[in-house]
Amino acid sequence: MPSIDALAERLSTYLGPDQVNLVRRAYFYAEQAHDGQRRRSGEPYVTHPLAVANILADMHMDHQSLMAAMLHDVIEDTGIAKEALSQQFGETVAELVDGVSKLTQMNFETKAEAQAENFQKMAMAMARDIRVILVKLADRLHNMRTLEVLSGEKRRRIAKETLEIYAPIANRLGMHTVRVEFEDLGFKAMHPMRSSLINRAVKSARGNRKEIVAKIEHSLANCLAADGIEGDVSGRQKHLYGIYKKMRGKRRAFTEIMDVYAFRIVVDKVDTCYRVLGAVHNLYKPLPGRFKDYIAIPKANGYQSLHTTLFGMHGVPIEIQIRTREMEEMANNGIAAHWLYKSNGDEQPQGNHARARQWVKGILELQQRAGNSLEFIESVKIDLFPDEVYVFTPKGRIMELPKGSTAVDFAYAVHTDVGNSCIACRINRRLAPLSEPLQSGSTVEIVSAPGARPNPAWLNFVVTGKARTHIRHALKQQRRSESINLGERLLNKVLTGFDSSLEQIAAERIQPILDEYRLELLEDLLEDIGLGNRMAYVVARRLLSAESEQLPAPEGPLAIRGTEGLVLSYAKCCTPIPGDPIVGHLSAGKGMVVHLEDCRNISEIRHNPEKCLQLSWAKDVTGEFNVELRVELEHQRGLIALLASSVNAADGNIEKISMDERDGRISVVQLVVSVHDRVHLARVIKKLRTLTGVVRITRMRA
Template sequence: MQTIDALDSTLRSYLQPDQSTQVRRAYYFAEQAHHGQLRRSGEPYVTHPLAVANILADMHMDHQSLMAAMLHDVIEDTGIDKSAIGDQFGDTVAELVDGVSKLTQMEFSTLEEKQAENFQKMALAMARDIRVILVKLADRLHNMRTLGVLPTGKARRIAHETLEIYAPIAMRLGMNNVRMEYEDLGFSALYPMRARRISAALLKARGNRKELVDKVRHQIESTLEQEGHDVEVIGREKHLYSIYKKMKSKKKSFSEIMDIYAFRIIVDSVDTCYRVLGSVHSLYKPVPGEFKDYIAIPKANGYQSLHTVLMGMHGVPIEIQIRTREMEEMANNGIAAHWLYKSDSQSASGSHARARQWVQGLLEMQQRAGNSLEFIESVKIDLFPDEIYVFTPKGRILELPRGATAVDFAYSVHTDVGNSCVACRINRRLAPLSEPLQSGQTVEILTAPGARPNPSWFNYAVTAKARTNIRHFLKHQTREDSVALGKRLLDKALVAQDSGLDQLSDTNLADYLQQNEYAELNDLLEDIARANRLPTITAQQLLGQSSTETESDSDTQAAPVAIRGTEGFVVSYGRCCHPIPGDPIEGYLSSEKGVVVHRESCKNLGDMRDNRERLVALRWDDEVEGEYDAVLRIEVENRRGMIAVLATRINSMGVNIEKISTEDKDYQFTYVDLEIQIESRVHLARIMKRLRTVDSVRRVSRVTN
């Protein structure tokens, strides 16, 4: 069992004596606070915070982080509050402890929601002080090491959460040693049988490979020694979880994965890295396309190294990583390497700056997310970046995850650029916004003042920032659309009662909103637009009438509501009859879809006439915008290539085809059903006229039901 004395001697090797004394004081405070509490293993509870502090001491963390590690469970598990810790050890330590503590006072409907809320709180604390996450990572690491004493179900849940959230965070912060231990411990807890089998196979393979590994290492060492390089060559072995992931993703057997031999070469300077690269390339032939320079362009987490793959003796592939001692330290401990805490006012460089930038991005996501579950989904997307590097037209490099598109690029430049993006140029050629970007490309975004995000961008936006901003913008737009439509519907219902929204007294309106628990009028109008409240009944209640008094009144006394096509999600168009501008229309208030527009002659509308209070008189506005779906049935001769001819003719008119289907009429003729996007009845008539001029087209008609 670790002791405070052993920890103290470690701390005195790199901290000031008064700082290590403060850590010891925090230990005694925690020991007293947790007095009588035991861990599941039967040990005194204080052994856990002591072990967490030891993990941080191995990373050479500062004294405040170590004090927070000692006290991190005090708020949650004892009667001591944040202010008491602040009085004893200062506000900074109290803030750190509070950031790491879980939310215990709140009730959550699901376990997922609780985990998401906890992480959201931790993200906010991280934005104030990045050390919060380092204490939390050390806390989780010790919990993973002692997972064996927990019930299987709980252990599996913690292991799953660690692999899903905490291992990627450690990776993002460049803490490779912590990440690898998380992954191996999590893998063993989730899949004990698989872990045991791979571990046994690894031990067996190690014995078989030893001779060849030693021979390759000796060749590399002697070649570099002859050239005067002072280097350290280490044989690098894959850990269990990375072997398992590779076997699963590449669908390869264990023997195929273990065919690759890996070495790490540690040198004294950046200049030597490139000299050593030349030496190993002259020793063995490099594999084309496998060289990566992460020194010139570091990874998002600050990782730096040269990577190359060589074809060694007997045709065996050899992976080589070349880096300096500082880069090795950074690769293993990331942001915790040579920790020197800097306040926000001071400039931070390297991994500190990158980590702070990532946390700022988290904070922005958190502010725009609708709820904690939505936020944690965005974080998961953001935590698995396999980076590509693209250039802005001015030569600035941007890091994006693999599979990112121009939409992701636009939002990474600035939120406003993303929101007003209309097109892009990739390497000076116009390209679709959905095209995945490749490393080295130059991307230029074209914007327009009136442009707005498109819901279809969700299908190919990859980054959390892009998806969060698109969702936020569309939600905001949807509310504006709903309020505007709700106002028109309620006003129309009030006009039918010889009144109007502007004629209602403020007192009556305020009383009605209060009785129905609406914070403001806009909330009521939004509910009306979404058909959660019927405008006719709401109008009657606002005027103090009962529904029976106005049964004889007809809605036709008021002017129909005008549909402009810009209402957004609160107005949808019946898939049964495909109404288009120019058609006589009527609306039905659906509690799921808001106002659904149908043609007056639609058969389905006839079935809805029993609920007259849900029917709304509609008309098309004089200035209608947007495109609408229409279905054409074309009777054609059975000839090869006819669909291609029809598609080409429609495409030449600049019309989008949404769907094509065919149905044989008889041996001589076929029906081709085309769903196309048009602007009005006149536009549709023009398209039908052009299609009738195609040879072998016998009849063109519009399908309405």
């Protein structure tokens, strides 16, 4: 069992005597605070904070992080207040302990909302001081190492949480060693049988491979020596969870994955890395398309290395990573490798630390924009699994994005305003669909237009949390303004029937109704009406204080302009178009759905003023409207082309077409055509009737 003296001795190698004494003081304070408390294993509780501090000492963390590690359960488990810690050890340490304490409340067994709320607390704590998450990762690592004493269900829950949240965070902060241990321990707890089977198979395979590994290692070392290059060559072990993920994700057999031999070459300088690359490419032939230069373009978490795959002796594939000692340290410990707080604290964050800060800043931005905590955690989880692609702006700036990202993700990564006003894109100077996944090395140019708005369909293909959150936010804002506008028109329509209007009603009469409905602003009330959550005539009656008296029905129908946006939709069952007699069905949360007057789907509520509203088309109605036609005609060659050219000749556009052959002679074609109004539809039908062999044309309705 580790002791405080052994830890102090280790710390003295990189911390000053005063700092080591502060860590000792924190230990004795924690020992006193946790006196009488024991872990599930029966050990005194203080062994846990001491073990957490040892993990941070392996990373050479600063004395304040180590003190926070010693005290991280004091607020949570002993009832000692944050203020007491602040007086004893200073504000910074107290803030770190408080931040870690909040994170311990993350619990995946509770409702998803509670889990997501706690994840938001984590983001806030990280934003204040990123050391919070490093102490939390060390705390979780020691808990994972001592999972055996817990029940099976609890073990699986903690392992699931670790694999879903903590391992990806360790990866995002570049902490490879911690991530690998999290994944292997989590895998063992979640799937003990699979873990032990793969472990046995790996041990057996390593025994069989010893000779080949030794030969390849020897030939690589000789190759470096021949070129006068000093470097350490070592065989690289694949970890169990990595093997399991490859077997599942790529549907490969165990033998296929273990057939690839992996080596790492560590040298002193960056230019030596490229000399080594040339030397190994001379020794064995490289596999085309398998070279990656993460030194020139580091990964998002700061990882740097050269990766290449070679055809070794007897055609055995060899994966090689070439990096400097500094890069090796960075790959293993990430943000903890060069802890900035060791310096005077005035320096600007650089390299990996700056990247981590940038990531946390991005998380905070997501949190502010997200509609709720569940939406926030969904966005962050997406960003925690980046398998990057690297693309260029037209000016040559490199942008790193998760795999599968599209031009819309790229646009939002450049700037929120660019994303919101994006209308098209050019990939490598050719016009391309916005939904096309980007490939590394592509140059992406965004075509934007002032006044353009995000399209709800983008949510089906964007990958980054930032794009998803900003699109949702913009759509909510757009929907709100359109709902307020429609709500105002609906309310004024009812008030007009009572010789009144919204402008004529005094503010003091509006406020009690807002209080009754628990709303803050008049806009919130109008939005509720526009969304169909409240009936305009009920609100009007309350405003006019005529509760006993039924208001007269609005005089004349409400005019539809076609520009109402997201809060007004056209029923797919009867596809109304300008010129058709229509009614509006107020649907809670959706706003108004426009139906044909004789649509069967609303026949039961047609005359209910609470549910339906008389509508008419405005004279200046704009837009294109879809209508479904059924065309029966004699079967002939080039049938589809004939129909398309006829619709086109009448300035219509075919949105969808399908054909159903009724018998040998007659074909039935279903067309969805976009038109401006009934007059335009009549022109399209008239044009179709001129085709030879047309038997019947019917407009489809519910």
